[in-house]
Amino acid sequence: MRSESRSISRANDRLKQILFVLWLTALVGCSQNNESQEDEDAPGYPLVGVIISVDEETRTLEVTHEDIPDFMPAMTMRFEVDPGDFDNARAGQNIRARLIRTEEGGFKLTRIWPLDEEAAKDLKKFNEQLQKQTDALDMGYYYGEGDTAPDFALLDQFGKTITSERFKGKPLYLNFIFTRCTDAHMCPLSTSKMALLQTMVAEAGLDVSFVSITMDPEFDTPGVLRQYAEVYGIDGDNFHFVTGPRPAVRNLIKSYGVTAIDNVDAVMHSLATVLIAEDGSIVKRSEKSAWSPDEFFEALKEADGAD
Ligand SMILES: [Cu+2]
Structure with missing residues (x-):
């Protein structure tokens, strides 16, 4: 310029x-922390997984996640999510998120980011x-x-x-x-x-x-x-x-x-x-x-x- x-x-x-x-x-x-927008101080546990299905009725996601050290082994389970995250969710989508316990004792995903290698290159x-x-x-x-x-x-x-x-x-x-x-x-x-x-x-x-x-x-x-x-x-x-x-x-x-x-x-x-x-x-x-x-x-x- x-x-x-x-x-x-x-x-x-x-x-x-x-x-x-x-x-x-x-x-x-x-x-x-060069490439990631991960906030290590955010509440909950870091989770990496893939959305298996999206349930319209309960507005929850079924997710297969990797091992979460010191908390939970790899498994497929159902999670609550906030409305915007639910609306963005697609079966097959790889994600990174934070897993938190709700006050009612449920499991919820927050800070959900799509994981997509092609997009990451762009x-x-x-x-x-x-x-x-x-x-x-x-x-x-x-x-x-x-x-x-x-x-x-x-x-x-x-x-x-x-x-x-x-x-x-x-x-x-x-x-x-x-x-x-x-x-x-x-x-x-x-x-x-x-x-x-x-x-x-x-x-x-x-x-x-x-x-x-x-x-x-x-x-x-x-x-x-x-x-x-x-x-x-x-x-x-x-x-x-x-x-x-x-x-x-x-x-x-x-x-x-x-x-x-x-x-x-x-x-x-x-x-x-x-x-x-x-x-x-x-x-x-x-x-x-x-x-x-x-x-x-x-x-x-x-x-x-x-x-
Ligand atoms: Cu402002």
């Missing part, structure tokens, strides 16, 4: 400090490129209006691999959220506004995609994101809530100049909402939680009219 095409860094000193700490954390984090290829691109960014620099949006590959709320290729050739609204956010003025409000924007775009008959990237990829599995989207009445045809390997998510957070510092139960964060035109360039960006759907809708019409 030519330096004159870069917009001026808007990061203040505080932000630079935070990014530096994040960068250090990311370095340490990467070496420990994720790796795209995200190695993203890593290089992110490493090449000047300290404190992040993408703004006029820049080309970085490519990525993540998993959406249906557990499907989604690459940025899919969004080329039409406008894309992109933002960052996480489902455990408890600040009503931040993620919950942003998602409500994205949902409104999706309705406005549909009513205008425009073909636009939406992507919300989670800042909390260990907790926000595809199933959790699916449930979240449904709560907000979001149509999943053109609105992808995405998650995936932590390094990839971190690189996107950094590339878009979002600050997200996480601890066990909370993610402190800023916001970024962008509109990416059909040629892949960022045409509008807002850092404010008070961004308005109207202003982003106007920007879409302007970008469209300019073509």
Whole structure:
């Protein structure tokens, strides 16, 4: 990327400090846990297995799982799951999950991730490129209006691999959220506004995609994101809530100049909402939680009219 095409860094000193700490954390984090989004501190036991059958009546899954050291030998058994995980489950799907005991003494799977070697290759290829691109960014620099949006590959709320290729050739609204956010003025409000924007775009008959990237990829599995989207009445045809390997998510957070510092139960964060035109360039960006759907809708019409 030519330096004159870069917009001026808007990061203040505080932000630079935070990014530096994040960068250090990311370095340490990467070496420990490169490909996986496994959260070793999550409750329960790590499980690897394959879904044998899906029972619509009890909304449970029959799973053959490998040996769980110090807890349970390999066997086939039935598990409770949350609604989003149940809706995503398919017989034959290999999975990684956490096994927990419910208060009633039952067995339940949480943090379910599809295990798919082909998909993992796609994720790796795209995200190695993203890593290089992110490493090449000047300290404190992040993408703004006029820049080309970085490519990525993540998993959406249906557990499907989604690459940025899919969004080329039409406008894309992109933002960052996480489902455990408890600040009503931040993620919950942003998602409500994205949902409104999706309705406005549909009513205008425009073909636009939406992507919300989670800042909390260990907790926000595809199933959790699916449930979240449904709560907000979001149509999943053109609105992808995405998650995936932590390094990839971190690189996107950094590339878009979002600050997200996480601890066990909370993610402190800023916001970024962008509109990416059909040629892949960022045409509008807002850092404010008070961004308005109207202003982003106007920007879409302007970008469209300019073509
Ligand atoms: Cu939030």
